[in-house]
Every structure is written in C-alpha cells, then in structure tokens.
Amino acid sequence: MDEYYVYSVSEMTEYLSKIIENDPYLTNVWVYGEISNVRPRKGHIFFSLVDEGAKIECVFFGGDYMGLRLVEGRMALAEGSVKVYPPHGTYRFICSNIRYLDRTGLYQLRYETTLRKLLEEGLLSKPKKVIPRFPKRIGVITSRDSAAFQDVLRTARERFFTGEIYLFHASVQGEDAKEELIRAIRLANEFDLDVVLIVRGGGSKEDLWVFNEEEVVREILKLRHPVITGIGHEVDRVLADLVADLSAHTPTAAAEYAFPDAMELVEGLEKLFERLKENVLERIELSGMTLEELREELIAVFEERRNSLMGRLSDLKTKLFYLCKYHFSVNSILEKKVKEAKERLERSVLVLGERRRESLDGLFRVLENLNPKRPLEKGFAVVMRDGKVVTDASSVVVGEELRVIFRDGERKVRVIG
Numbered sequence: 375m376d377e378y379y380v381y382s383v384s385e386m387t388e389y390l391s392k393i394i395e396n397d398p399y400l401t402n403v404w405v406y407g408e409i410s411n412v413r414p415r416k417g418h419i420f421f422s423l424v425d426e427g428a429k430i431e432c433v434f435f436g437g438d439y440m441g442l443r444l445v446e447g448r449m450a451l452a453e454g455s456v457k458v459y460p461p462h463g464t465y466r467f468i469c470s471n472i473r474y475l476d477r478t479g480l481y482q483l484r485y486e487t488t489l490r491k492l493l494e495e496g497l498l499s500k501p502k503k504v505i506p507r508f509p510k511r512i513g514v515i516t517s518r519d520s521a522a523f524q525d526v527l528r529t530a531r532e533r534f535f536t537g538e539i540y541l542f543h544a545s546v547q548g549e550d551a552k553e554e555l556i557r558a559i560r561l562a563n564e565f566d567l568d569v570v571l572i573v574r575g576g577g578s579k580e581d582l583w584v585f586n587e588e589e590v591v592r593e594i595l596k597l598r599h600p601v602i603t604g605i606g607h608e609v610d611r612v613l614a615d616l617v618a619d620l621s622a623h624t625p626t627a628a629a630e631y632a633f634p635d636a637m638e639l640v641e642g643l644e645k646l647f648e649r650l651k652e653n654v655l656e657r658i659e660l661s662g663m664t665l666e667e668l669r670e671e672l673i674a675v676f677e678e679r680r681n682s683l684m685g686r687l688s689d690l691k692t693k694l695f696y697l698c699k700y701h702f703s704v705n706s707i708l709e710k711k712v713k714e715a716k717e718r719l720e721r722s723v724l725v726l727g728e729r730r731r732e733s734l735d736g737l738f739r740v741l742e743n744l745n746p747k748r749p750l751e752k753g754f755a756v757v758m759r760d761g762k763v764v765t766d767a768s769s770v771v772v773g774e775e776l777r778v779i780f781r782d783g784e785r786k787v788r789v790i791g
Contacts, residue, residue: 384460391458394465400456405430405467408479411578412444419444423452423467424580426480434469442472446579447482449475481579488588488613502619503600508634509568510537513599515558518543522573522604522625529629534636534754540565546574551584559593569632570599572614573625576607585612594618604628636754637765751781 381389394400407423407430414420419437421444422429432452434442444450453471458464478486492498516523518541530539544558545551562570572594574582584590585605591613594601603618604625615621622628757764758777764770774789 383463387458387460387463391460394456394458397456402453402455404451404453406449406451406475408481409444409446409448409450410479410481410580412446414438422578422580423450424479424481429578429580430467431464432467432469434472437469444472445474447479447485449477449479451475481583485586485613488586488591489616491588492591492613492617497595498616500595505600505602505620505631506568509632511540511565511567512537512632513540513542513562513565513567513570515542515544515555515562515570515572516574516625517546520546520573520575522546522575525625526571526573526629529626530633533630533633535633540567546584547577547581552587552590555584555590556593559590559597562599563597567599570597570601571604571625571628571632572601572618573604573628574606575625582606582612585614590614591617602628602631635765637756637763641763753781755780 405423407425410422410424410429412419412421414437417436417438419434419442421432421434423432424430432454434444437444451473452467452469454467454469456465457468459466512535514523514526516526523541527539540562542558542562544554546555559572572585574585582605585603594614595617600620601618602620602622603612603615604622604627605612605614607624620628620631622631756779758779759774764776770776770789772789776787776789778785778787
C-alpha cells in the first residue's frame with residue numbers, strides 16, 4: 375500500500391510559505407514590469423506589475439506616508455521579496471524600493487497609440503446620438519452570467535420597464551473576449567433597437583483591456599443605435615467610453631440612464647395635472663368674467679341703440695301718422711320690431727355662452743385623459759408614506775404602516791418582512 379500524507383489547508387499553506395520565503399531567488403530580488411491597477415489603502419499602496427505574459431500583485435507598505443506616487447502605464451524596477459498571504463492563499467511581492475524606467479509600458483503604449491489614431495481620424499469628435507427618453511427596445515451587450523447583467527435587470531424591474539430587453543452574450547474577459555465582443559456588437563447592429571448598453575463590472579486594467587482594443591472600439595463606432603457604456607467603476611476609463619454616446623460610471627448607472635423611472639413619470643403627471651387644473655380653473659374664472667362683461671356690454675349697447683331707435687321711430691311715427699291711409703297702430707308694429715331685435719341679441723348672447731361652455735368641457739376631457747391614476751387601471755399600485763410616494767425598498771422598515779393605492783381604492787398595510 376502506497377504511503378501518502380494528508381495535510382490541512384493551513385499546513386499546506388505554511389509549507390509553501392516556508393519554501394517560497396526561504397528561496398534565495400525570491401528574496402531581495404529586483405523585478406521590472408508595467409505599473410497597473412494602483413490602489414492606495416490605509417497608507418499602503420497596492421498595485422500590479424505586468425508584462426506581455428503575466429502579472430504579479432505587489433504592495434509597498436507605508437508608501438503613502440513616504441510620499442510615493444505610482445503612475446499607471448510607467449515601467450518600473452521594484453526591489454523586494456515574495457511573501458505568502460495565508461488568509462487568501464495568495465502570494466505578493468513586498469516592495470522595499472522602486473524606481474521608474476525611461477520607457478512606457480506595453481499596455482500604456484498600446485492605449486496611447488490607439489487613442490492617437492482615433493483623434494487623428496476625427497472619430498472622437500463625431501456628433502453624439504441622442505439617447506431616447508422613452509425607449510421600448512433595449513439591447514444589452516455583456517456576459518449572460520455577469521453581475522452587470524443582473525444589475526441591468528434589477529434596475530429595469532425597479533423602474534417598472536415594460537419594453538423589450540435583448541441580451542447579446544459575449545465574454546468580457548479572457549482570450550476569446552475580443553472576438554465574442556465584436557460578434558455581439560455586429561449582431562446588435564442588425565436588430566431594431568432604441569438604445570444599446572455595453573456593460574461590465576469592475577476589475578483591473580488587464581481585466582478591462584478588451585474595451586481598449588482598437589477593433590472593438592471601431593465596431594462600437596459602427597453601431598447605428600445610441601450607445602451607453604457602463605464599464606468598471608467610477609475610476610476606470612477605457613476607450614469604449616470615449617466613443618460611446620453616453621458614458622456611465624457603473625452598469626447600474628448606465629441602466630438608470632436607459633430605463634425611464636415609472637414613479638417619476640407618475641409624480642410628474644400628478645404635478646402636470648395640478649398645474650393644468652389650476653390653469654383651467656383660472657380660465658374658467660376669466661371666462662366667467664368675460665361672459666358677464668360681454669353680457670353687460672351687449673345690454674348697454676342694446677339700450678343705447680334702443681333709445682336711439684325709439685327716438686327716430688317717434689319722429690317717423692309722427693310722419694306716418696299723417697301719411698298712412700289705413701287705421702292701424704303704427705306704435706305696435708314698431709314695438710314688435712324692437713322686441714324682435716332684442717330677442718335676436720339675447721339669442722346671440724346665449725349661443726356665445728354655449729360655445730364657451732363646450733370649450734371648457736373639452737379642457738376637462740383633456741385633464742381626465744392626463745389623470746395620473748390611469749396607470750393604476752393597468753395593474754400598477756402606488757405605495758405612500760405620509761403623503762409621499764415610496765420609491766426605494768431599502769427605505770421601508772419592518773413594522774412600518776404604509777398606504778397602498780389600487781385602481782378601485784386603497785388599503786393600509788404593515789410591513790412584516
């Protein structure tokens with residue numbers, strides 16, 4: 375029976391640590407490479423040294439306190455020793471000294487070369503496409519298994535997005551990432567979309583490098599749809615961001631730009647409804663004053679014309695009295711004509727008033743169509759707290775009493791979990 379040893383994880387790690395840390399080829403040695411992914415933290419400086427084939431994690435303890443400032447993309451020569459970090463099962467190069475070399479790193483050189491090409495061709499000064507306010511079909515280019523895609527879906531749910539979401543799967547890291555990303559971009563260009571999101575979570579400069587590849591950047595420029603990027607974290611900046619129509623700091627921020635907020639729309643409609651109501655009431659009041667003033671003006675004109683007409687009729691009546699061969703009452707005929715004229719004027723006032731009333735009815739119908747409660751008829755509900763709309767689930771606490779408004783009424787509820 376063959377003999378074999380069984381180690382605990384700690385024992386194995388301790389054994390490897392002794393081998394590595396006692397190796398003279400890994401102690402007090404110099405390593406050169408390109409500085410990448412600099413992360414100051416609690417007075418220390420964590421960073422990576424990379425070349426064409428590998429990467430090693432480094433740390434300069436107390437580097438911040440010494441005034442050390444590392445520049446990403448610069449080539450450097452670092453002195454130190456390799457140490458094992460048991461809690462994470464990793465090893466790091468612990469630096470004791472570092473100096474810059476007089477040349478640019480490979481990654482930085484490639485970045486600057488591609489950027490210079492794009493600038494010389496005028497591709498970074500092309501007009502940006504307008505991001506639609508209310509898109510119905512949104513394309514998402516990312517990995518189907520990524521947290522970035524879940525962030526997009528969560529944002530869509532939170533904002534009650536009712537349109538269509540198309541996923542164009544692509545690896546966003548690794549050897550096949552560039553080819554898959556180019557293929558996904560070309561496929562998205564064949565669909566009838568309102569906007570395209572290109573998203574990926576955070577990572578080191580090497581992890582995000584595919585979005586600096588010249589072929590990928592040029593494919594993004596060929597997209598006929600507006601493009602929003604959300605790649606990495608706030609401090610990350612890739613060439614894809616420079617050619618996008620809108621660049622967000624994170625995948626969630628990119629999704630928030632793309633998806634309209636249904637609750638904001640409801641609140642906006644409520645405010646619009648209130649403004650329209652006040653405007654209509656003001657117009658109703660003004661219209662009422664106008665009708666009253668018109669009525670008084672017409673009566674005054676009528677009285678003036680009547681008095682003038684009666685004076686002229688009196689003179690005419692006297693003349694007709696002597697000229698008329700038949701015995702009939704001239705006065706009654708003239709008074710009949712005056713009465714008819716008065717009735718015509720009164721009918722005109724009534725017709726004008728009816729037209730004003732129909733105009734106001736039309737305004738009320740418009741207001742009814744803009745009623746913010748209309749979405750409730752489609753199955754939505756509005757959660758209220760102290761007269762204000764609740765939009766964030768994290769703001770709700772267990773035991774809190776809320777008011778939920780439905781299409782046919784409202785209910786008080788208590789949060790139990």
